Every structure is written in C-alpha cells, then in structure tokens.
Amino acid sequence: MNVLNLTSKSNSPPFELQIRALEERGIDCTTVSVPGMVTAESGRSVLDYVRFYPTVLTESLGSYDLVHANYGLTAPFALAQPRLPVVLSLWGTDLDGELGWVSKRCAPYCDATIVMSEQMERELGQDCHVIPHGVDFDIFEPMSQSNAIDRLGWDPDAKHVLFPYKKERTVKNYPRAARIVDAVRDDVSGPVHLQTAREVPHAEMPIYMNAADCLLLTSDREGSPNVVKEALACNLPVISVDVGDVRERLEGVTPSSVCQTDAELRRALATVLTSETRSNGREQAEKINMGWMAPRIHDVYRDVVDH
Structure with a gap:
C-alpha cells in the first residue's frame, strides 16, 4: 500500500x-x-x-x-x-x-x-x-531513578516535579504549575523543585521522566497529550487537570490523579510526593x-x- x-x-x-x-x-x-x-x-x-x-x-x-x-x-x-x-x-x-x-x-x-x-x-x-x-515502549521505560538524577545533575535529596513543556507555551499554563508547587512546599518535608523540559531533545525525555517524582499537567486544553502516555510507560505518577483524554488514560493508574481545582491539585501532588512510590502506569497503558x-x-x- x-x-x-x-x-x-x-x-x-x-x-x-x-x-x-x-x-x-x-x-x-x-x-x-x-x-x-x-x-x-x-x-x-x-x-x-x-x-x-x-x-x-x-x-x-x-x-x-x-x-x-x-x-x-x-x-x-x-x-x-x-x-x-x-x-x-x-x-x-x-x-x-x-x-x-x-x-x-x-x-x-x-x-x-x-x-x-x-x-x-x-x-x-x-x-x-x-x-x-x-508510545515506543522500548525508549520510554522504567529505569533507576537515582541513576537518572545523577545523569541530570539534580539534587538527590529533593523532590522533583516535572512540568513537561517550555514555560513560554501559554496554553500549558506554567504559572498555575508554579503556584501549585510553591503551595505544596508547605505540605512536604525537604526541598521541592519544579523542573521544566525546556529545549530537551525528545530522546532524553525518558531520563527526565525517570528522575522526576511526579508529572504535573496544568494545561488549559489538550487533545491526547503524549507526555502523559510517555509518563505512564515510565511508571511516573501523573497529577493533571481534567483535559483531553487524561482521565481515560489514568483510569486504574495509581498513584495518579485528575483534579479540577488548585486545592485538589495541591493535595494530590503532596500525596504523591510523600508516598515516594512509582505508578503502575506501564501495565495499564497497553493501548498506547x-x-x-x-x-x-x-x-x-x-x-x-x-x-
């Protein structure tokens, strides 16, 4: 054909x-x-x-x-x-x-x-x-979080929240993500860093997703965001607003959450950061x-x- x-x-x-x-x-x-x-x-x-x-x-x-x-x-x-x-x-x-x-x-x-x-x-x-x-499961797959943190030079004693876009992309609403992370610092012991994927080659995104403790999605609108699917393939927990097909993609995935308000996002993010566990996203994501x-x-x- x-x-x-x-x-x-x-x-x-x-x-x-x-x-x-x-x-x-x-x-x-x-x-x-x-x-x-x-x-x-x-x-x-x-x-x-x-x-x-x-x-x-x-x-x-x-x-x-x-x-x-x-x-x-x-x-x-x-x-x-x-x-x-x-x-x-x-x-x-x-x-x-x-x-x-x-x-x-x-x-x-x-x-x-x-x-x-x-x-x-x-x-x-x-x-x-x-x-x-x-999603290419051969590229996006779980790896050692400590090794990934070492490769990126991140603080191994901090919690890392990944905002998977450039700050300048208005529709992705970085200010809301920054506001949520700033608030959650009062709920979690130790430093919490908000990491962005600015100028990150796509082939390196698995390293970021394995180094992070959580993916935070605050977009004003989405269709079917691939970053969520890639996070699932890496067993990275996802906290997201209710956009696109995120609710469908996160069905059965724990720990992860779909939220409406800033207060819900803050509580869900604090829960993930204090639990210190990866998700079961990969086993739930066969359709991607x-x-x-x-x-x-x-x-x-x-x-x-x-x-």
Whole structure:
C-alpha cells in the first residue's frame, strides 16, 4: 500500500513514530509538509498554506492508494485533490483550538476520520476511529531513578516535579504549575523543585521522566497529550487537570490523579510526593503501545481502499 501523508508537523515525535510503525508493516509512506517556519511567537502564514496546495496536487497524481491528512489544517488540501480517498487524523488542538472549525467542516467529507479519544469523537459529532498516538515502549521505560538524577545533575535529596513543556507555551499554563508547587512546599518535608523540559531533545525525555517524582499537567486544553502516555510507560505518577483524554488514560493508574481545582491539585501532588512510590502506569497503558496503534491505522486504510 502506498500512502501520501500531509502534515504541518513533520518533526512531531508522535507523527515520526506513526510513520515508522506503518513502514515496519510494509506500508510505503511519502510525506509532504506545509512549507515555512514555525516559531515560538507565530505559526505558519496563510501564504505558506497557499504554497502547499500545488505541491499536494502534483504529488497526488502519483501512484498512491490514499491521502492521510495528519492534523486538521491539512484536511482542505487533501480534499481538494481530485482522485484519492482521504483519511483525516485529528490530534486535539486542531479540534478544540481557535481553528477547530476547519476540522469540523472538513471531517464529514473525508472517507474516514481518526481521533485520539472518545471525548474528541463526541465533540466532533460523527463516527470516528479512536486510535491514540502510540508510545515506543522500548525508549520510554522504567529505569533507576537515582541513576537518572545523577545523569541530570539534580539534587538527590529533593523532590522533583516535572512540568513537561517550555514555560513560554501559554496554553500549558506554567504559572498555575508554579503556584501549585510553591503551595505544596508547605505540605512536604525537604526541598521541592519544579523542573521544566525546556529545549530537551525528545530522546532524553525518558531520563527526565525517570528522575522526576511526579508529572504535573496544568494545561488549559489538550487533545491526547503524549507526555502523559510517555509518563505512564515510565511508571511516573501523573497529577493533571481534567483535559483531553487524561482521565481515560489514568483510569486504574495509581498513584495518579485528575483534579479540577488548585486545592485538589495541591493535595494530590503532596500525596504523591510523600508516598515516594512509582505508578503502575506501564501495565495499564497497553493501548498506547506503538504495536497496538499501527495495525489499527492499517485496518482503516484497508477499509477505505476496499470501499
């Protein structure tokens, strides 16, 4: 099978993992990315997307079986080519963000739509295939916490709370995370450090997740945050606000908690930090293994091509 992938996020680790997993199943994947640069201050321009369409149209004339539009903003260009069936994958922010209307307008015209969670399916209001992005369990796995702390040069006598994003990403709400950690210092003996994943290569994230005592997620909105799945694969406890599919992902995972208020976040975080135990996340997370994801996407492809 030959698949033409469209994306505006070709360097996204979940997308790269998806392509690798599909190619391991014998699927030939070609990727066309939206041109232009994305910076911390701005996304791509309208002109970048205008330049994208001629490339998509020309490439679609090749010997492909279908087009897979990865991320909602690529859907109009997938649908504008005249000859190939279209599979659309929505990642989260392309559905609940300010341009979510693009995804909602395009999804009914696609031959199949993949979403990351049942909540996204309900929000979209149509039948979808719920296939979360996978995690490479060979990379994200438990390791010695003391060894991980040594490798990062962290204080071995402190508690470490991991905020898995850059502070500058407004939607991730770092100020709330800082406020919670500042408050919890009154509840826990010894120093508590809030660590961020600023400029951390993705391949090094397992070290951070094994060195930390807890992952703290305070985002204003999420779709299906991969950092939560990666934390589960490393048996790192997670304390999170109720966004995206986090509640679904943390079902049966202890110690971990989904909270609404700052007071709940503070209590849950203090409980995790004083318990000094890892979670059972890995054994609860089989549905986020890349080996589970790829066959299901392949099944969607077969169904679309057959019909």
